[in-house]
Amino acid sequence: MKKITLYIDSTHWYAIDANGKWISGCRGSTPDCPLEGVSAWLEGLAHRRHSIAIILSVACVPYLSLPWNVSNPAASELRRSVHEAWHVRGVSRDSHDIRIHWPNYGMPVMTLAYPLALLQGLIAQLGRHKLSSLECSIFALAGRRLKGGGAARELLLLSECDGYSALHVDAGQVVDIEYLKPDGIGLDAVPVWLRRKALEYSDSNAMGWLTGECPDINRLCETLA
Amino acid sequence: MSSAEFRDLAYVPRHRWRAWILLTASAVIFFGALTWLRHHLDLRMRATTPVKEAGPRVTHPVQENGPLDGLDRTGQERLGNELRMLNRDWSKLLTAMVPQGKNVRLLSLEVNPASGGITVVGQSPDPVAANAYAHTLGRSDLLKEVRLLRIEEEAGSITFEVSAQWQ
Numbered sequence: 001m002k003k004i005t006l007y008i009d010s011t012h013w014y015a016i017d018a019n020g021k022w023i024s025g026c027r028g029s030t031p032d033c034p035l036e037g038v039s040a041w042l043e044g045l046a047h048r049r050h051s052i053a054i055i056l057s058v059a060c061v062p063y064l065s066l067p068w069n070v071s072n073p074a075a076s077e078l079r080r081s082v083h084e085a086w087h088v089r090g091v092s093r094d095s096h097d098i099r100i101h102w103p104n105y106g107m108p109v110m111t112l113a114y115p116l117a118l119l120q121g122l123i124a125q126l127g128r129h130k131l132s133s134l135e136c137s138i139f140a141l142a143g144r145r146l147k148g149g150g151a152a153r154e155l156l157l158l159s160e161c162d163g164y165s166a167l168h169v170d171a172g173q174v175v176d177i178e179y180l181k182p183d184g185i186g187l188d189a190v191p192v193w194l195r196r197k198a199l200e201y202s203d204s205n206a207m208g209w210l211t212g213e214c215p216d217i218n219r220l221c222e223t224l225a
Numbered sequence: 226m227s228s229a230e231f232r233d234l235a236y237v238p239r240h241r242w243r244a245w246i247l248l249t250a251s252a253v254i255f256f257g258a259l260t261w262l263r264h265h266l267d268l269r270m271r272a273t274t275p276v277k278e279a280g281p282r283v284t285h286p287v288q289e290n291g292p293l294d295g296l297d298r299t300g301q302e303r304l305g306n307e308l309r310m311l312n313r314d315w316s317k318l319l320t321a322m323v324p325q326g327k328n329v330r331l332l333s334l335e336v337n338p339a340s341g342g343i344t345v346v347g348q349s350p351d352p353v354a355a356n357a358y359a360h361t362l363g364r365s366d367l368l369k370e371v372r373l374l375r376i377e378e379e380a381g382s383i384t385f386e387v388s389a390q391w392q
Contacts, residue, residue, distance in 0.1 A: 097236055099233060099234045099235070099236065100233065100234075101231055101233050101234045102233060110234065111234075112234050114236050119236065123238075130238075131238055132237070132238075133235045133236065133237045134235060134236040134237075135231075135234070135235040135236075136234065136235075139231040139234050139235075140231070140235070142230070142231065143230035143231040143232075144230075146230045174231075
């Protein structure tokens with residue numbers, strides 16, 4: 001089974017067609033994430049069954065960075081505290097698939113909550129093709145970047161059509177995540193925000209854009225560079 | 226596109242059939258190993274056990290002996306009586322034997338389950354209390370032939386002995 005990537009942001013979906021070109025379509029705003037034209041793209045692929053890896057933009061996946069709690073050293077207690085933190089924000093285990101990145105001792109806990117309605121909607125639209133994995137874009141890209149080792153302290157930036165996000169990495173461990181809307185103003189305007197972060201990460205190699213396989217990401221990276 | 230670094234942040238559909246295949250394979254290997262071990266042990270047992278002389282094997286029907294076989298009618302009746310005696314309501318007897326007041330204390334209680342004979346030794350402050358206790362036992366439906374066998378004064382208290390028959 002050949003693995004194919006489908007990238008989805010707040011308004012569009014992107015994928016490579018049978019000719020190796022990027023195609024895109026609109027995405028509906030309802031919770032089940034209807035993708036216009038995705039069935040035609042799937043039919044255009046070979047007739048055999050494919051394994052499809054879906055990548056969602058950061059704006060599509062609720063995330064949470066929680067500080068390490070000394071009183072929750074056990075895995076069960078950590079999991080319970082994460083679920084409680086999500087519950088306060090109106091996210092429950094019945095409505096979302098909560099994923100936890102198990103940190104090293106003392107490090108912050110990164111957690112994502114995939115909406116179950118979106119998951120079921122996507123699986124239904126894939127039809128006979130198999131969903132191999134569903135990932136958040138910045139973590140999918142940063143994972144490949146960090147696998148080879150990196151600087152002691154760095155800021156990994158990602159540009160997407162529906163916003164900008166950044167991972168604060170300390171000794172290979174993600175310690176925080178930030179998200180900026182594309183139309184941010186004042187201190188949240190991207191050029192201003194970047195200058196602020198440049199003061200925080202003074203080393204010229206400590207800030208780097210993550211380039212993905214999606215064309216819009218590359219285009220926006222070039223615009224911002 | 227999956228990354229090992231943040232694999233736990235990705236949603237990956239669970240394939241339950243893989244777990245079932247693993248479980249089935251483990252069970253097959255386990256029982257296969259068990260069967261092989263048993264077969265191997267059987268072979269070793271056969272090798273170490275001396276072989277009897279070959280000959281026509283005559284099988285005798287095995288007679289199963291019942292637990293009461295070999296007892297005559299009298300013995301069976303006696304055994305039945307003893308079993309009935311053992312299966313009596315012992316808690317009811319003990320409730321009837323325990324004195325109601327605080328002035329009478331029981332020192333010993335002997336019951337012969339086979340014959341139903343009961344011997345009670347107790348202590349009371351005066352002979353009147355011992356008599357009253359024996360009288361109370363006599364009025365019980367469980368006991369018959371209640372007799373006050375002995376009343377002795379020892380160190381300022383009365384020791385008495387009562388015999389009865391459990392019916």
